[in-house]
Amino acid sequence: MGEITPQAAAALPGGEPAVALADPGPGRRQRKKQLTRDALIEAAMELFAAKGYDRTAVHEITDAVDVSERTFFRYFASKEDLVLSFVRDGATAFAEALAARPPQEEPLTAARQAFQASLRRLPGDTGDVASYLSVMELIDSTPALLAAYLRYIHDHDHEIIRVLAEREGVDPATDRRPRVLAAMIGALVFLANRDWRAGGDPSAEAMSAAFDAYAGEVTSALSGHWPAR
Amino acid sequence: MGEITPQAAAALPGGEPAVALADPGPGRRQRKKQLTRDALIEAAMELFAAKGYDRTAVHEITDAVDVSERTFFRYFASKEDLVLSFVRDGATAFAEALAARPPQEEPLTAARQAFQASLRRLPGDTGDVASYLSVMELIDSTPALLAAYLRYIHDHDHEIIRVLAEREGVDPATDRRPRVLAAMIGALVFLANRDWRAGGDPSAEAMSAAFDAYAGEVTSALSGHWPAR
DNA sequence: TTGTCAGATGTCATTAGATGACATTATGTG
């Protein structure tokens, strides 16, 4: 558990920090910032994995990277925000992937395909599903993070809604269908995700299977008077 | 904005506090505790309404009731927890109402009826919908509360799932349908709630209409290739 | 190269939420 100087820290979830960091100071300066950011994320995730999110203080993270505590909060709006940086990247990738699906595809199929596609372009092009799963695991097992995660999803629903409305050529302001569908997709991805993780098989096929298992039950679930299993 | 002594404070959302408060010291002691709890809730909600949740410090609440700050945290696990006490009561009432619906009823209809029924038995038998709406308004407009709310719903999904599974006579551990349905109901109630509030009509009919407007679109939304409006 | 400006970081102070430890007061009971 050595120090993680900004010089270390490989390619980590990029994306803009939640706290706007002014405009791109050209060249080296910008690179240093990225290194610091990456180092903070790496150190934090290591500590979270080792001792848990709640039992890791911000100063422990900044000590490991050798920056001041204040600097941490210049990169991340909060401790939660650091973890959410992964979620932001994932949500963005998902929204883009969904927008790229052919409109004639059934909505839930499109969602599943989009989710798979988004997994492949997560960290550094490597389909590093393992790290995604571990982050989700961390979130799911940490009340504070779960709350922040759910709120993030809630707050950014509108992006998915917009994409869905566009796919179908309706107005999201007046048509309730994209809202309903977005909520359903969110729930299904969430449920499938958990089963997927619990299954222990990180393959894309396992993810598909988990998603389809839920998607296939939706209509039946809604109708009631369920046929026995 | 005067003091709210424990002697004031009418019947407020009861239920057990999140922090277990040992067993029922009989008689007066218990009554005093309830009064203090009610006074804290009343003072807090008044301050939240006046200055907003974030800008209200715990010591302001305890000052108004004239107890120590430490005492607050003996009654409520956190500042959020106080607001969630309303949500807890509501969720419990909803779960009970849902369990009471006839099993042959369509699930979404049962959910709507249960929600209406739960509204009627909220504060002190008076169908005081206005206070429910204002609490939801507060939650919805306060990021920290919204996150806590969403997590609460998430954490207590299993109660609804259990009721649904029982209604239909299936095993919630192996059957995905109650899980899917619970998620859908949660989403629909949430969406309908917002439209209902936005509509400005606090009547039960308006609530029903908002719910049905969403429920009626679910099947269509899922199928895709939406017919134009 | 050097001087200047701006962006990035460090330092310090402060607020607020939350929790543990322990003393004090109040209440129920024999």
Add this chain to the structure above:
DNA sequence: CACATAATGTCATCTAATGACATCTGACAA
């Protein structure tokens, strides 16, 4: 009344977060 215990107060401490201001460092032009 006296005792046991529950409820509360007091005090100390931790952590997250934020504002203010000083300092350092990379960017860039003369």
